Amino acid sequence: MSGLLFKHVKLSAELRTCFITFTENISIMSNRLKDQTSPYLLQHANNPVDWYPWGEEALLRAKVENKLILVSIGYSACHWCHVMEHESFEDQEVARVMNDNFICVKIDREVRPDIDQIYMNAVQLMTGSGGWPLNCFCLPDQRPIYGGTYFRKPDWISLLNNLADFWKNKPDEAEEYAVRLTEGIRQSEQLIPVKSEAEFSVKDITEIFEPWKRSFDLIEGGYNRAPKFPLPNNWQFMLRYAHLMNDNSAHVAVSITLEKMAFGGIYDQIGGGFARYSVDGEWHVPHFEKMLYDNAQLVSLYSEAYQQTRNELYKNVVFETLEFIKRELTSADGGFYSALDADSEGVEGKFYTFTKDQIISILGEDADIFNIYYNITSEGNWDEEHTNIFLRKFDDTELANKLGIGENELRQKIEEARGKIFEVREGRVRPGLDNKVLAAWNGMMLKAYTDAYRVFGVDDYLKSALLSAEFISEKLMKNGHLSRVYGAFDASDAFLDDYAFSIDGLIGLYETTFDEKWIKLARQLTSHTISDFYDEQSGMFYFTSARGEELIARKQEITDNVISSSNSTMAHNLFKLGHFYSDDNYLNISDQMLRTVQPHIVRYPSGYSNWASLLLFRIFGIYEIAITGSATEVKRLELEKHYIPNKILLGGTSGTLPLLQDKRHTETKIYVCRNRSCSLPVTEVVDALKQIDNPSTTPGSRN
Structure with a gap:
């Protein structure tokens, strides 16, 4: 910035030095991030780098001054983001090179995952890998030309100077490269819709599992690689596959994994809750940040695993993790914060380790x-x-x-x-708290509490689930639309994952309470999602709303990662809602999505594990279990003592769902239905289980 101040003014060397020192001191005090609400952006508010938040001001200035844009993306709990900030972004020499040659934009990936998707994709196309901090250099019109992740200070300075020189002397080459790279971003991950309506079969699922199991680590759990991530959606599929296919190898793999994670350093043995991953192959040394999304999904996973096995270790993990969530990540008004930092006092893991x-x-x-x-x-x-x-x-x-x-x-x-x-x-001095409240991750936490209550019957878990649902419906919704971030409402700023995980949580709460206001809200959000996110040509959902900001590409999130993809989650939602409401449109969209993705699951099963779970349900069918009458809660809790992964629950003393018509009685009745046909009602759970254990239909039916 200092050079811009003196571009057209002649000053004495002494006065110039004074002014430079003065302006540098101003930049140390604050930059354009000082008024932001994101904890990650505020961490950089006192850098000497002239950071902009993403927005019109930065993008316009880049065009007016014809400068490259540096898009630097991270999140508050990211250790290597902190390292690069300390080494480079807090350094006056580095800041001067950045400010003189680039428009520098800092982005919180958790607030703007749509932007992160685009530039992460660009860096992966260029380098074959990605991660955070993510640093991508773009033309003034936002199209990327170069990028990477963490850079050491000398390498960073060299890269800055080389790119500035490249843009100055070879702009045509930069333009050509931007054209090719942007086209690659737009085409990547686009799937060709499969229109055939061939039925799914058991053969389809065994072809996925058999090569997949070769990658299991049957000594330490997880996969034969390091680092090791929990990947809850992978092991949730294994639980269900082991049960429905009666496959012992899947059962062994998931049992070893869940035990080793619970025994490992990745799990906080003192305070509960999981770190994001372990840097080694034994779950020993964690990358110490604790993310809400990991812990929410792991509560659901360990609850389901306990339901199947009655392993007390799994129960302890759930109870301790939820106690951690309550103690450290729950806001006073019922929302859930995003993360705890890996570092305290500038040292990774210092809060958690002891001599x-x-x-x-x-x-x-x-x-x-x-x-x-x-x-x-x-x-x-x-x-x-x-x-x-x-x-x-x-x-x-x-x-x-x-x-x-x-x-x-x-x-x-x-x-x-x-x-x-x-x-x-x-x-001790505590790790930093990222107090953002995100709709998507709150939806996951709502689902975690409903899953835990359904399995363990702890009243406090149901109370927390109801508070969470009320928070989402009252604090994160306006005029039928979701906001991604609590306190920063913009009707266009919620993304597909916000809707998908909120809908999933609301469906789970209906199955827990039989209060139809929650499933009605889920259906309302689903209708909005179809109108604003669905692409009829591909049969998939865009990650961004049709009403949202126009970026250089509109992406579709297909593959499952540490979080299940927003498209696979929506496919599950539509499958369930299609059965709850006997809505063929929902079922047809879900089926189309699964048919399109199915050929890709075999090639990369761990990256499509939530899709594989949906394929299991399509192959084995789904049980619609209706419990009506005065003792519905007693019978529901008794039923939940048994592991039936391919079921939905509905009922209560009253209800308007199609399957509940003509099924309201004073006497409690249990109906086991499948393929839109119900067996004779029974009054005892043990008799209902007999109808489930000996189904009259076979795998391969749609419903």
Whole structure:
């Protein structure tokens, strides 16, 4: 910026130096991000870089001054984003090069995933990989020409100078490259719709699973690679596949994975909740940030796994994780915050790690058993940092036998010690909180609470689910449209994932309460989603609304990643709502989406696992179980003790859904329906289960 001030003014060298120092001090105090609400953008508000938020001012200035745009994207809990900020964006020398040659735009990927999708796609096309921080250089009209992720300071300065020189001396080459790259972005991930209506079969699902299982790590769980991500949608599919296909290899793979994650350092053994991933292949050293979306999905996964197996470890994980969510990520008005940072006091993981001497000073003579239980060493089990991450190697029964004490005594000692460690930890400098409240992730958390309540019957979980639904409907909705970010309402700013996960959560809440206002709201949001996001030509949904900002590409999110894709989630929603409402249009859209994606699942099953779950339901059909009468809640809770993954629940003492017509009785009745046909009503869950265990139809039917 300093050079621009003096472009047309002659000043003495001494005065010029004074002015440069003055303007640099101003830039240190604040830049254009100071009035933003995103915690990530505010983290950069005092950089000497002249950051702009994404918007008309930055884009217009780039065109007027004919400068390249640097689009720099990250999120508040991103460790390497912090590192690059400290090394480069807080440095006066680097800032001067950036300010003189580029219009610098800083973006929170969680607020603007639509922009992140485009430039992440660009960087992946250019380099074959991606990640955050994401740094992409664009022409003044937003089309990308070069990009990457983290750069060391010397490399960053060199890149800045080279790109500035390239744009100055070879603009035609930059234009040619931008044309090719932008076309690649627009064409990537576009699927050709499959119009044939061939039925799905068991063969289709076995062709997906058989090659997939070769990548399982049957020693440490997960896949044979590092780093290791939890990938809840992958293991949720495995649970369902193991049950419906009676496949022991799938059951073993998911059991090992869930146990190893729960025992590992990726799980906060002291305070509950999961970190985003482990940097190694043993779930040992986590990347310490805790994301709401991971923990919401993992609550749902471990709840479902407990429903299938009755493994007490899974129950403990759910209870502890929800306690963490309540304690650290829940706002006073019922919304859920986005994340906790990986760093505290500038050090990754400092809040969570302890030396052996620190533990001894806290626990005294009780430290020995605690240190054995959590694999604490004098040197530190985290070799690089010479400190300890809490992790387990043995279950309580096995370890109690090794130590020669009773299992109950062991658990009591560990719980008492955990409480003391937790109390000390609470007095430390805490990791930063990203207090954004996002519609999509709140929808996931709503679903997590409904899943946990359905399995465990804890009243507080239902209360939290109802508060969450009320928050979404009252705080995140206006005139039938969702806002992505609480407190920053703009009718056009919600994306497909906001609608998809909110609808999913609302459907789950209906199945939990049988209160039809929630499924009616889900249907209302679905109608809006079809009108504003659906593309009839491809049969898929765009990620951005037709009423939203026009970017250089309008993307469709198809593949499942650490979060299930918004399209696969909508396909599930439409499948369920199609059955709830006997709506063939919903079912036809869902079927079309699945037919188009199915050929791709075999090639990359872990990237289409939520689609594969839908394929399972299409192959095996879905049970519509209606419970009516005065004891519906008692019978519903009794039914939920049994694992039936391919079911929807409906009922209550009254109801307007098509399947409930002529089924209202004072006496409690259970109807098991399939293919739009119901078996004779029964009064006991055990009799309903017989109708499910011996279905009159076979795999391959639509419904």
